[in-house]
Amino acid sequence: MREFANLAEVAALQGQEIGVSEWILIDQARIQQFADATDDQQWIHTDPVRAAAGPFGCTIAHGFLTLSLIPRFFETAFRIRSVRMGLNYGLGRARFPAPVPVGSRLRGRFTLKSCEPLSGGGAQISIEVSVEREGSDKPVCVAESLTRQFE
Template sequence: MRRFESLEEFGALIGQTVASSDWITVTQERIDEFARATGDHQWIHVDPVRAAAGPFGATIAHGFLTLSLLPVMAESAIEFANVRMGVNYGLNKVRFPAPVPVGSRLRGHFKLTTFEPLEGGAQITMEVTMEREGSAKPVCVAESLSRRYV
């Protein structure tokens, strides 16, 4: 966890990787819960027997499940003092270059790309690269926008 005492301190790091998250293990239970929540019950995600004979040899996480881990990754990576609220403002670009087989451990690396002061806070754009332990290719690369208010 990297702590920043002010938004200005954070904003001075444009172009730098500012933090990395803790590792998160993607379990079959998490995949199944995501399938129930979204209605996406494709066999490649929820049928371990069928998926074992499929292209990845096991079930894989939904791409949107992988993306949905971004907030918990950010929470374990970055802390702001004196910020009363943060909100998700959206995404500019998302790609899933590699699959996430069940049992994978993932973590996110956060690179600050833009920092725009706003009245009472700032809009922050970060390139988030999610890595899978033992894989050369990232599993998700996303440009994430958030707003932080003091």
């Protein structure tokens, strides 16, 4: 995990990679839990037998499951010691260029796009998150994450 003393230290790295998370395993139990939480029970995600005969040869994770892991990736990629609270503010463009087959390991790679001061303290940070699948050269998700960080 990469550590920064404060927001000013992060802001100086615009356009640069600021962290890479640990790997997370995407097993069938995690996919099923997401399907249950969102009521998205499409067979390509939840039926291993039917999915084996489908286009990917196995079940695949929901794109939104992959997207929802971004906050978890943040936790192991970098930390700003002076920040007392952070809030998800939203997402910019998000896309899913490749599927996530069951059994895949994923991690997030974070590149700082901008770090803009907020009135009253703190900053709004825009980060491009590229979610990688171990063994693949194509990302499975690329999204702009917007957070507000308060010192």
